[in-house]
Amino acid sequence: MTNKRNICVALLLTSFFTLHSCKNLNDTVQENDKDFSIQPKGFPSIPFPSDNPYSPSKEKLGRYLFFDKILSKDSTFSCANCHNPRYSFSNNVPNPITINGFPLPRNVASLVNVAYRDKLGWSGVEESLENAIYHDFHSPLFFDNDTNEIFRRLSLHPFYPKMFEESFGVGVKPHPYLAAKAIATFVRSLVSGNSRYDKYLRGDTTALSDKQKYGMKLFFSKKTNCSACHSGFLFTDLQFHNTGTTNHYFDFGRFYVTRNYMDRNKFLTPSLRNVEVTAPYMHDGTYKTLEEVIENYNRGGFPNIHKDSLIRPLNLTQYEKEALVEFLKSLTDWEFLNQTRFRSFGY
Ligand code: HEC
Ligand code: HEC
Incomplete structure (x- = not known):
């Protein structure tokens, strides 16, 4: 059991590499989403990286993808399976079962205020959110899916192609790395400080x-x-x-x-x-x-x-x-x- 758990933890950790430089974005107020405009008083403005700046359409796309099972191999898993808003984007079991029926050795971390941290997970891995999320699409512990298959599903979808164009520019196709960028934008918008x-x-x-x-x-x-x-x-x-x-x-x-x-x-x-x-x-x-x-x-x-x-x-x-x-x-x-x-x- 010990070995199995360690292998699993090691696998989890391979999902993390580089760190992106961040710059402050002062104006994160959205016209069309009052909820998100409640940036807590006294909190620094949310640091979005210069190569993945905030936009309302990208946050919306990321939010839809976060809750959509379409990204996982057999369409049974979304990020929200483990990161449930009800539990502040964690879940209520010590060892969540993965898509391949394997219990994860680690308690799910809350995603709240992750934007302000450059270290992810319990071991504090220094990797950009974009890369970590893109890796989750392929990891056998998370979505266990294939880049081409994700691209195919998103391209054939009734509304995602339009949402990708709104977020990334006219003519841009729904590439999975852009999906990771959009989800990262949504995750960075999860700022909580009104207790x-x-x-x-x-x-x-x-x-x-x-x-x-x-x-x-x-x-x-x-x-x-x-x-x-x-x-x-x-x-x-x-x-x-x-x-x-x-x-x-x-x-x-x-x-x-x-x-x-x-x-x-x-x-x-x-x-x-x-x-x-x-x-x-x-x-x-x-x-x-x-x-x-x-x-x-x-x-x-x-x-x-x-x-x-x-x-x-x-x-x-x-x-x-x-x-x-x-x-x-x-x-x-x-x-x-x-x-x-x-x-x-x-x-
Ligand atoms: C030496 C640093 C340190 C001190 C002092 C400390 N903590 Fe912690 N706290 C941690 C670390 C590290 C963890 C995670 C440990 C682990 O997972 O094994 C933690 C975990 C927790 C958790 C669980 C949070 C979660 O999301 O799982 C709570 C609650 C908590 N601490 C409250 C407190 C309280 C209350 C005190 C004072 C009585 C305190 N801590 C003192 C470092 C500290
Ligand atoms: C099978 C359950 C599971 C799924 C599905 C999952 N996660 Fe996680 N997530 C975890 C666990 C467990 C951790 C803690 C990992 C660690 O400490 O190494 C974590 C950690 C994270 C962290 C770091 C949080 C922090 O506080 O440091 C982020 C960000 C994250 N996940 C985002 C996502 C996104 C986005 C998705 C969807 C693409 C996703 N996760 C899907 C279980 C899951």
């Missing part, structure tokens, strides 16, 4: 309950050190740590990228935005509830030679544990999660 916590920061002191405020203090205190790693507006330092998540690490994490022994069993600090709806938790989906996650931090995690020195017993009272969970729930952005532009696809 009760954000409203509180913007001056609405009633947005958080007293218990949540107490949990927030704890979260940002030296007593817990949560914010040493879950820092900044994304709630991640974009670094790699071992948090003593489990007694059994089947997954070497960051090691797959650096091949440095010191990086074994370390994982990219996940963002905690919308964490209330992204259960199960951690790289392996080992915890079903936020209460279980807090319980593991409280005991100081499981022993591991790579465990971060910030992870140590916290001696929290029952009320403090509950307050931390309540604070984490204040990071849920229901306005984002309920956007009709993706909820209308029936997920």
Whole structure:
């Protein structure tokens, strides 16, 4: 089993190569899509790369393709099978079954605010979204499809050829790499930052309950050190740590990228935005509830030679544990999660 999982993780990781340079696009407001124009106040403008700039038609094409099973070999899978808007673009099982009936060894990562990161997945692979997505079309773990077949299906489709022309220019054919570019544009548009916590920061002191405020203090205190790693507006330092998540690490994490022994069993600090709806938790989906996650931090995690020195017993009272969970729930952005532009696809 261990070998099987490692091979699968290694395969997953081959789907990542280069990094694109990004430039800021100041004006991302769309006339025809009010939902997406709610770029959170205080968030930097969404960095779209210069070779794949934002346009409303491309976001729309990417959105349709994201939810369409047409891209997978036997038309049974779309990105949304694993990245479901209901769960903040993750899903609710620890090991999703792939198109070829194989359980993935990793918990699905949320796609929210990915635009602001240059590292993807739990190992923090540095690859452009475009390349990663194009690779997913062909990977036996994802769509297991063939470039020519995807081209044929898109070309014969009743409305995709027109949408590709609107997005990429008159006469442009629906090439699968352009499909990946459009999906990448949609993924970058998944920006979430209108939670009760954000409203509180913007001056609405009633947005958080007293218990949540107490949990927030704890979260940002030296007593817990949560914010040493879950820092900044994304709630991640974009670094790699071992948090003593489990007694059994089947997954070497960051090691797959650096091949440095010191990086074994370390994982990219996940963002905690919308964490209330992204259960199960951690790289392996080992915890079903936020209460279980807090319980593991409280005991100081499981022993591991790579465990971060910030992870140590916290001696929290029952009320403090509950307050931390309540604070984490204040990071849920229901306005984002309920956007009709993706909820209308029936997920
Ligand atoms: C079979 C389930 C599955 C399907 C289908 C799938 N993904 Fe994923 N996706 C995952 C898993 C698992 C991860 C975490 C991978 C890792 O850590 O290496 C992930 C990670 C990602 C990430 C990195 C997210 C982050 O927070 O770092 C992006 C972006 C992504 N997927 C986009 C897509 C797109 C776009 C599609 C459709 C073309 C897709 N995925 C299809 C399971 C899936
Ligand atoms: C040393 C850095 C570090 C500290 C300190 C830390 N975390 Fe984490 N956190 C991480 C990493 C890394 C992961 C992923 C670990 C894994 O998958 O094995 C994680 C995972 C989580 C998750 C699961 C998120 C998901 O999407 O699966 C939650 C919730 C969480 N941390 C909350 C907290 C809270 C609350 C505290 C304070 C009590 C805290 N963390 C302290 C680095 C840290």
